């Protein structure tokens with residue numbers, strides 16, 4: 669495990685974009701696992717800038733997103749589908765056939781989850797998975813629980829997550845209560861994982877994630893078992909780390 673501590677959010681975003689750029693340069697047809705939420709927006713801006721400058725080419729890249737709200741259609745503003753197009757996909761030359769995001773309104777949810785797992789395997793697995801972390805330690809939408817699910821599945825969102833994500837909806841009542849998410853095994857199968865955390869509201873969770881324990885109460889703590897994990901934190905999110913080191 670490698671921990672990169674940056675001075676601020678901009679530097680965090682630059683470092684994350686550097687890692688993604690290196691993955692693409694090393695393997696132009698690489699498979700990227702992508703995340704939503706506020707944290708990766710700066711990273712996506714960096715990638716768009718580098719594409720515009722001509723230093724990055726996404727034409728052979730394949731992408732898989734971690735999750736999507738259940739019951740939300742792709743054209744709805746709050747869908748993760750819309751988020752990804754707004755912040756990244758519509759600005760770069762990624763081929764639309766190579767973009768994969770769980771579909772929020774599948775006819776048969778089990779079939780769709782199984783299909784999503786299958787297409788990740790068919791693409792040869794994820795080379796680099798970008799992750800954020802919930803204030804409650806979730807990764808993707810794998811919420812703290814007594815046991816976690818391995819593969820892509822439908823999950824009930826915790827009250828904490830519903831509250832945290834209500835900032836993107838007109839009211840908390842409109843936040844979906846369920847989501848489709850890659851499971852912990854799906855995430856773990858990525859060859860490289862890059863977890864980002866920014867801001868004082870993540871400091872406590874980053875501290876707890878990195879103390880000695882591995883527990884399903886903090887799904888992100890399982891990542892410590894991954895052979896190629898990089899955690900990038902800005903000064904605020906990393907403020908509890910000195911006490912641990």
Ligand SMILES: O=P(O)(O)OC[C@H]1O[C@](O)(CO)[C@@H](O)[C@@H]1O
Nearest residue numbers: 703704705706707799800801802
């Ligand atoms: O980056 P944010 O907005 O703090 O979100 C953290 C995490 O929460 C989610 O948005 C889901 O609630 C994830 O997609 C993200 O990794």
